[in-house]
Amino acid sequence: MMAHNNIFKSGYSNWQIIALTVLRVLIGWHFLYEGLYKVISPAWSSRSYLESSTGPFATVFRSLAETDALLQVADFLNIWGLVLIGFCLFIGLFSKISAYLGMILLFFYYISFPPFGDSYSFAYVDGNYWIVNRNLIEIVSLFILIVFPSSHITGLDRFIFKTNRTGSKID
Amino acid sequence: MKLHRRDFLKGAVAIPFLGAFALGAEKNIRKQVEANIIDYNARLKIDKLNAPYEKLTAPTGKDGKKIRVGLVGNGWQGEKLLQKLGYLHPDEIEKHTKNGVESQWLQDVRAQENFNVEVTGICDVFDVHSERGIEISKNCVLSGTNNNNNPAKFYESYRDMIRDNNLDAIIIATPDFTHAPIAIDAANAGLHVYIEKPMAHSIDDAVELKKTIKKTGVVLQVGHQNRQQMSYKISREIYQRGLLGDVTQVETFTNRNTLFGAWIRDDAFDHKLGNKDNINWEEYLYNRPWEEFDIKRFFSWQRYSEYGTWSAGNDFAHWYDCVNQILDLGIPESVVAIGGQYHYKTHGDMPDVFNAVFNYPDRGLSMTYDATLKNGNFRQSRILGSEANLDIDSAIRMSKDRNSQLYKDIRLPSDDHLYYYEPQMDIDAISTATSRAYFRGGYGPTYIDGRIIDVTFLQVKEWIDAIRGVGQPSCDIDKGFEESVTFNMANLAYVHKKNVTWDSVNERVIIG
Numbered sequence: 001m002m003a004h005n006n007i008f009k010s011g012y013s014n015w016q017i018i019a020l021t022v023l024r025v026l027i028g029w030h031f032l033y034e035g036l037y038k039v040i041s042p043a044w045s046s047r048s049y050l051e052s053s054t055g056p057f058a059t060v061f062r063s064l065a066e067t068d069a070l071l072q073v074a075d076f077l078n079i080w081g082l083v084l085i086g087f088c089l090f091i092g093l094f095s096k097i098s099a100y101l102g103m104i105l106l107f108f109y110y111i112s113f114p115p116f117g118d119s120y121s122f123a124y125v126d127g128n129y130w131i132v133n134r135n136l137i138e139i140v141s142l143f144i145l146i147v148f149p150s151s152h153i154t155g156l157d158r159f160i161f162k163t164n165r166t167g168s169k170i171d
Numbered sequence: 172m173k174l175h176r177r178d179f180l181k182g183a184v185a186i187p188f189l190g191a192f193a194l195g196a197e198k199n200i201r202k203q204v205e206a207n208i209i210d211y212n213a214r215l216k217i218d219k220l221n222a223p224y225e226k227l228t229a230p231t232g233k234d235g236k237k238i239r240v241g242l243v244g245n246g247w248q249g250e251k252l253l254q255k256l257g258y259l260h261p262d263e264i265e266k267h268t269k270n271g272v273e274s275q276w277l278q279d280v281r282a283q284e285n286f287n288v289e290v291t292g293i294c295d296v297f298d299v300h301s302e303r304g305i306e307i308s309k310n311c312v313l314s315g316t317n318n319n320n321n322p323a324k325f326y327e328s329y330r331d332m333i334r335d336n337n338l339d340a341i342i343i344a345t346p347d348f349t350h351a352p353i354a355i356d357a358a359n360a361g362l363h364v365y366i367e368k369p370m371a372h373s374i375d376d377a378v379e380l381k382k383t384i385k386k387t388g389v390v391l392q393v394g395h396q397n398r399q400q401m402s403y404k405i406s407r408e409i410y411q412r413g414l415l416g417d418v419t420q421v422e423t424f425t426n427r428n429t430l431f432g433a434w435i436r437d438d439a440f441d442h443k444l445g446n447k448d449n450i451n452w453e454e455y456l457y458n459r460p461w462e463e464f465d466i467k468r469f470f471s472w473q474r475y476s477e478y479g480t481w482s483a484g485n486d487f488a489h490w491y492d493c494v495n496q497i498l499d500l501g502i503p504e505s506v507v508a509i510g511g512q513y514h515y516k517t518h519g520d521m522p523d524v525f526n527a528v529f530n531y532p533d534r535g536l537s538m539t540y541d542a543t544l545k546n547g548n549f550r551q552s553r554i555l556g557s558e559a560n561l562d563i564d565s566a567i568r569m570s571k572d573r574n575s576q577l578y579k580d581i582r583l584p585s586d587d588h589l590y591y592y593e594p595q596m597d598i599d600a601i602s603t604a605t606s607r608a609y610f611r612g613g614y615g616p617t618y619i620d621g622r623i624i625d626v627t628f629l630q631v632k633e634w635i636d637a638i639r640g641v642g643q644p645s646c647d648i649d650k651g652f653e654e655s656v657t658f659n660m661a662n663l664a665y666v667h668k669k670n671v672t673w674d675s676v677n678e679r680v681i682i683g
Contacts, residue, residue: 090192091185092182
């Protein structure tokens with residue numbers, strides 16, 4: 001009967017799985033709300049945000065903002081990326097790939113207004129940052145969620161991915 | 172693998188939270204979106220403003236008779252006015268064409284409404300400018316026309332041009348002192364008149380011109396293009412609907428801090444090309460006391476009271492017409508003024524510091540004009556009412572008075588306005604710092620009927636349409652008269668160091 005024991009030893013303590021799950025759900029909530037806001041808000045566009053970008057890639061972002069076709073694609077990917085990544089992280093579905101994609105998306109936010117101290121625009125920011133800002137912290141938080149997965153235990157991935165008896169995911 | 176209930180519970184632990192999120196998120200998002208949309212009409216307690224919905228007048232060119240136009244004075248403004256008619260100098264076309272591709276500006280000029288006018292006469296006492304004028308008259312760049320027009324006829328004197336039976340209308344862009352005399356001559360010959368601001372160099376000129384225009388009935392438009400700027404039209408509606416309360420103070424300003432800004436222009440533009448041999452000095456002097464040829468008196472004429480009208484006529488006249496458009500102030504009962512020439516002492520008698528106060532007891536208000544040529548920080552005109560303040564240029568910032576009764580219950584964040592208007596512009600179209608300042612003064616483009624159009628263009632269009640019997644000029648002889656009398660009273664008050672009063676019955680000033 002031990003073979004059918006449903007309590008898997010995941011290698012985490014109870015508090016650890018709770019902490020990782022809460023972090024995953026909160027980041028999912030954050031992305032999902034941000035994405036839904038842009039879906040519902042009339043005529044949202046990242047145009048003014050991109051046009052005021054700073055840092056080494058500012059010209060790239062500005063030309064993206066000024067090319068209508070590219071801007072439409074960027075806005076679409078941004079909005080639905082946020083929604084899907086947020087949704088998936090929230091319920092723990094395909095969390096690993098969602099976390100990777102979330103890191104990439106946040107990286108774009110980070111690099112369009114990098115807090116490098118020189119031509120730093122304070123227009124979209126409250127607080128004082130140098131190199132490390134909230135985007136960077138969230139990027140690393142997602143990385144933690146990748147190396148310490150929780151969705152195979154407390155997410156729908158549990159029903160999708162096979163797990164061995166110790167609760168480690170089999171990719 | 173058998174699915175045990177505990178497995179399912181653990182795997183689905185986030186679902187109930189997602190449910191809670193779903194219930195609240197949409198409502199919260201809508202609340203946030205609402206909060207970001209500012210309903211100015213609700214703040215002002217009106218249903219809606221009408222001014223922004225004004226429609227453009229349909230073109231009168233196609234079905235109308237061709238209008239032959241002559242230009243006297245092809246300087247900086249003269250060439251601009253020709254451009255509004257669709258004519259450009261070949262080197263402007265060249266400047267705006269790179270590798271065969273025309274710039275957006277040039278494309279926009281080509282797309283301008285065709286007024287069906289022809290430039291048939293050019294008169295300028297400076298050969299370089301008159302030659303440019305002739306060249307320009309050959310190049311109508313409007314789409315649908317060919318670039319090869321007959322050149323306009325050149326006239327040494329405006330008198331010849333008026334009498335030649337070659338014109339239906341005249342544009343006057345000469346130095347101020349000949350504005351009214353040329354207009355009077357032209358009107359008496361039956362020509363319609365577009366006269367640059369300020370309308371008249373003296374009150375006597377203004378009185379004479381008004382009499383002539385009323386008698387001859389020709390269509391006269393003064394070049395105060397603020398009349399076409401949407402911000403001033405909206406401001407007028409705001410005032411007329413009582414949204415400012417009782418207005419008691421009107422403030423206007425001049426801030427300049429460069430040689431060019433102080434109207435010292437000997438070396439500006441192509442002026443270095445001028446000399447005794449290519450300037451018809453006698454013709455230029457008109458009826459003014461004889462002076463030996465002096466390049467300063469030709470190119471920096473604004474600075475000399477014989478030829479120009481100082482900052483009151485050059486700059487205040489503009490702000491005056493803007494506030495007159497909003498408030499219908501008319502001519503003040505009396506004016507006092509002080510100031511002096513302390514800094515720019517090499518060119519003429521223009522004061523660098525000038526302050527005038529205009530008394531309107533029947534309106535319960537006074538107007539001020541504060542001018543300096545040694546400080547360049549733009550101050551926009553302000554109208555102070557008992558309920559709210561209006562700061563105006565091409566944009567409008569309306570802030571509520573701290574003791575307002577009308578808006579007592581309107582709560583605003585500290586940096587927010589009761590009403591804010593900004594014309595919908597492509598900000599990229601305004602490039603340099605100087606053009607930004609020009610634009611802030613209510614010059615440049617405006618937004619009307621869903622389009623972005625230059626206000627000088629609209630002012631000219633209105634004149635042309637009125638000549639064809641459609642509509643009326645916004646800055647007609649009565650408005651021009653008010654402008655000229657008002658600013659001249661200020662200059663007289665300064666010169667005589669006395670209170671100057673307007674006798675409206677006899678149409679003359681009383682000094683002291």
